[in-house]
Amino acid sequence: MNRRHTLALAVAAALLIPGCTGTGGTTKGADAKAPDDPSKVSGTIKVLTVRTDLVQDGTMKKYAAEFNKTYPKVNVEFEGLTNYESEVKIRMNTENYGDVLLIPAVIKKSDYPRFFASLGTQAERSEKFRFTDFTTVDGKVYGQTTNGGSPGFVYNKRVWKEAGITEWPTTPAEFLAALKAVKAKTDAVPYYTNFAAGWTLTSWTYVNGSVHCDTKATDKLAEGDPWAQGADLRVADTLLHDTVKAGLVEKDPTTSNWEESKPRTAKGEIATQWLGTWAIVQFQAAAKKAGVNPDDIGFMPFPAQVDGKFCAVVSPDYHQAVNVHSKHKEAARAWIDWFTEKSGYVRDNLAISPLKDAPLPDVMRPYEEAGVRFIEVDDTKGAQVKNIDNQSEVGIYAPEYRQNLVDLARGARKGSLDSFFADLSKRWAEARESAGS
Amino acid sequence: MTDTTEKAAVKTATGAAPAAPAPAPAPRGTRVWRGVTPWLFLIAPLALLIVFTYAPIANMVAYSFTDWDGVSPELHYTGAENYTEIFTREDLFRVFFVSGYYLAASAVQIVAALYFATVLSFNVRFRNFFKGVLFFPYLINGVAIGFVFLYFFQDGGTLDSVLGLLGHHTDHAWLGTPASANTSLAGVSIWRYLGLNFVLFLGAIQSIPGELYEAAELDGANRWHQFRYIIAPGIKPVLTLTVILSVSGSLSAFEIPYIMTGGATGTETFVIQTVNLAFRFNKTGLASAAAVVLLLIILLVTWIQRRLVPDDKVDLV
Numbered sequence: 001m002n003r004r005h006t007l008a009l010a011v012a013a014a015l016l017i018p019g020c021t022g023t024g025g026t027t028k029g030a031d032a033k034a035p036d037d038p039s040k041v042s043g044t045i046k047v048l049t050v051r052t053d054l055v056q057d058g059t060m061k062k063y064a065a066e067f068n069k070t071y072p073k074v075n076v077e078f079e080g081l082t083n084y085e086s087e088v089k090i091r092m093n094t095e096n097y098g099d100v101l102l103i104p105a106v107i108k109k110s111d112y113p114r115f116f117a118s119l120g121t122q123a124e125r126s127e128k129f130r131f132t133d134f135t136t137v138d139g140k141v142y143g144q145t146t147n148g149g150s151p152g153f154v155y156n157k158r159v160w161k162e163a164g165i166t167e168w169p170t171t172p173a174e175f176l177a178a179l180k181a182v183k184a185k186t187d188a189v190p191y192y193t194n195f196a197a198g199w200t201l202t203s204w205t206y207v208n209g210s211v212h213c214d215t216k217a218t219d220k221l222a223e224g225d226p227w228a229q230g231a232d233l234r235v236a237d238t239l240l241h242d243t244v245k246a247g248l249v250e251k252d253p254t255t256s257n258w259e260e261s262k263p264r265t266a267k268g269e270i271a272t273q274w275l276g277t278w279a280i281v282q283f284q285a286a287a288k289k290a291g292v293n294p295d296d297i298g299f300m301p302f303p304a305q306v307d308g309k310f311c312a313v314v315s316p317d318y319h320q321a322v323n324v325h326s327k328h329k330e331a332a333r334a335w336i337d338w339f340t341e342k343s344g345y346v347r348d349n350l351a352i353s354p355l356k357d358a359p360l361p362d363v364m365r366p367y368e369e370a371g372v373r374f375i376e377v378d379d380t381k382g383a384q385v386k387n388i389d390n391q392s393e394v395g396i397y398a399p400e401y402r403q404n405l406v407d408l409a410r411g412a413r414k415g416s417l418d419s420f421f422a423d424l425s426k427r428w429a430e431a432r433e434s435a436g437s
Numbered sequence: 438m439t440d441t442t443e444k445a446a447v448k449t450a451t452g453a454a455p456a457a458p459a460p461a462p463a464p465r466g467t468r469v470w471r472g473v474t475p476w477l478f479l480i481a482p483l484a485l486l487i488v489f490t491y492a493p494i495a496n497m498v499a500y501s502f503t504d505w506d507g508v509s510p511e512l513h514y515t516g517a518e519n520y521t522e523i524f525t526r527e528d529l530f531r532v533f534f535v536s537g538y539y540l541a542a543s544a545v546q547i548v549a550a551l552y553f554a555t556v557l558s559f560n561v562r563f564r565n566f567f568k569g570v571l572f573f574p575y576l577i578n579g580v581a582i583g584f585v586f587l588y589f590f591q592d593g594g595t596l597d598s599v600l601g602l603l604g605h606h607t608d609h610a611w612l613g614t615p616a617s618a619n620t621s622l623a624g625v626s627i628w629r630y631l632g633l634n635f636v637l638f639l640g641a642i643q644s645i646p647g648e649l650y651e652a653a654e655l656d657g658a659n660r661w662h663q664f665r666y667i668i669a670p671g672i673k674p675v676l677t678l679t680v681i682l683s684v685s686g687s688l689s690a691f692e693i694p695y696i697m698t699g700g701a702t703g704t705e706t707f708v709i710q711t712v713n714l715a716f717r718f719n720k721t722g723l724a725s726a727a728a729v730v731l732l733l734i735i736l737l738v739t740w741i742q743r744r745l746v747p748d749d750k751v752d753l754v
Contacts, residue, residue: 086716089508106719111509196587198699252592254612254702390718398717403701412614412702 043328143319198399392431583696615703
């Protein structure tokens with residue numbers, strides 16, 4: 001009996017210890033200033049990245065070596081995280097989350113000053129860089145994006161030509177007609193959903209802004225109904241639904257395979273996928289590996305025009321930021337500045353530069369020729385949208401609701417498209433009200 | 438004769454007496470040592486248990502009363518609000534229907550495991566080989582199994598090819614509809630966990646003394662009688678344990694559906710839903726409450742089961 005008491009006490013004590021859950025880390029408002037003299041900055045900095053591929057093949061090391069030519073005393077280490085978002089989220093409960101990291105989507109914008117050191121004021125940085133408003137809190141900027149991108153369809157030009165289509169479709173109806181032509185005249189799968197990977201379906205959310213060429217599209221998500229008649233997300237979701245319903249997709253979406261889809265698109269077994277500019281370089285690499293012509297990989301905007309012109313939304317990729325607890329903030333800042341402006345990362349990835357005066361990459365030349373308008377969607381209300389999204393559990397940045405949409409379209413789920421949208425609208429409206437906007 | 442043996446006995450007794458320490462008058466130090474020694478041995482496992490099991494559970498219970506989002510340094514005490522939300526949102530409980538598939542699968546699994554264990558406990562040719570074959574899947578990592586079976590169920594994948602060889606050309610999308618997908622996933626789970634149940638049963642069966650079979654054979658009992666009157670009652674405790682494990686496993690199915698479908702097409706289980714709440718929608722508080730509720734449900738089910746089937750001592754002889 002006595003022993004049992006001791007054991008019970010020990011367990012009870014152990015249970016009590018974590019009761020006082022850590023709420024440390026109140027350091028707030030530190031700045032990471034750019035060093036004045038590159039030769040004097042020193043220290044070892046750890047850079048967290050999602051690009052595990054570049055860490056493994058040594059490309060990151062090459063960047064670091066190049067960086068050391070200017071900053072000889074800084075030692076840069078890389079850590080690639082496959083499951084970046086969830087791993088970093090857990091690590092950010094401590095002070096030890098690298099010196100330079102990519103701002104995970106989970107961090108609330110208002111919490112940025114607690115986690116990251118400021119890179120300067122927006123007034124000063126926005127003169128040189130695009131996308132500064134995405135990480136601005138109270139006039140100070142906390143992150144610097146590595147590159148910009150634009151969503152769009154990656155397609156196989158050869159297949160589309162075989163199907164007799166040489167012009168980009170300008171309406172969703174034309175787009176469906178084009179896919180039907182691909183199905184009728186070629187052996188290719190007209191559209192590949194990549195249903196199983198999930199995140200590939202999420203990119204349909206980034207249609208937001210392109211349908212009406214609206215720079216205030218995000219405000220409308222925060223204040224209105226994203227699935228109202230004619231709203232951007234409804235137009236996009238309807239197109240996806242109709243594509244699946246018309247049987248213009250792979251036979252069994254539930255077992256689709258993302259890695260396989262790259263060479264298959266390059267070879268012309270798959271005609272089209274909705275992704276983004278970031279994907280082009282991967283598909284071209286897959287084409288080279290498969291021994292087919294990488295120039296067959298084409299890229300086109302969402303089929304919608306305003307005043308006879310297509311619209312492409314340019315938005316930032318992950319933002320690099322300096323850990324507010326970092327002991328080498330100057331070195332970390334130096335890395336971010338160098339990586340953004342001088343590393344050539346943007347060129348290597350055929351991406352859009354975050355620098356305002358930089359030219360567009362070659363892959364975007366067809367866009368220029370077609371007179372596509374590039375817009376940036378204002379992100380002032382982005383945090384609010386994310387909040388409503390989490391509250392409502394709709395998950396416009398998560399795959400589930402579009403997987404449900406695809407299931408609905410192929411008859412694996414009961415209901416009509418209208419009631420599906422009505423349910424989303426209802427949940428969104430309720431969350432918007434409870435979020436008190 | 439008796440005299441000498443008695444003497445010898447006394448001699449040895451007196452000779453041995455000073456060497457063996459009598460329990461009563463041991464010095465204080467030794468007594469303390471003796472009390473402490475078992476605890477010293479227990480320190481490592483207890484520390485691990487407390488640090489990696491009880492402390493996180495306590496933390497989880499604590500979070501379930503807050504609105505924590507999983508990363509923000511700020512969290513607010515919200516009382517039982519999360520629990521109210523869970524019990525007032527019927528959509529959160531609808532996922533338990535999916536557990537029905539896994540429950541049905543566990544029944545099949547237990548029967549199959551029992552059958553194989555019984556057959557292989559008798560002298561069968563290649564029995565060790567078959568034991569290995571049956572147990573092998575349990576040794577493979579669940580994530581790997583998920584990926585392997587994605588290829589297996591693919592359109593034109595392994596399953597379709599095998600059926601094609603047998604002359605049955607199917608065009609069925611195995612993960613295509615909720616019913617088909619859940620059945621397929623439950624099938625994978627049978628394949629994976631059959632080995633564990635099998636080994637548990639086999640161990641229990643082999644601990645039954647061999648004379649019983651011999652005696653039964655002399656009495657003219659056939660294999661079925663041996664199973665019915667010797668094996669079945671002999672392994673009852675293990676059977677009860679397996680049923681409890683299966684029920685709790687079905688309620689908390691996670692790995693296989695999460696890897697293979699991610700919860701799409703109506704395959705979402707309660708744990709997948711909880712993970713999504715915590716990591717997708719950053720409602721760590723609510724998700725912790727959901728986890729606590731699941732724990733309570735499983736405890737309740739186990740308790741009811743123990744009530745219905747009390748664990749009495751088995752005595753075969």
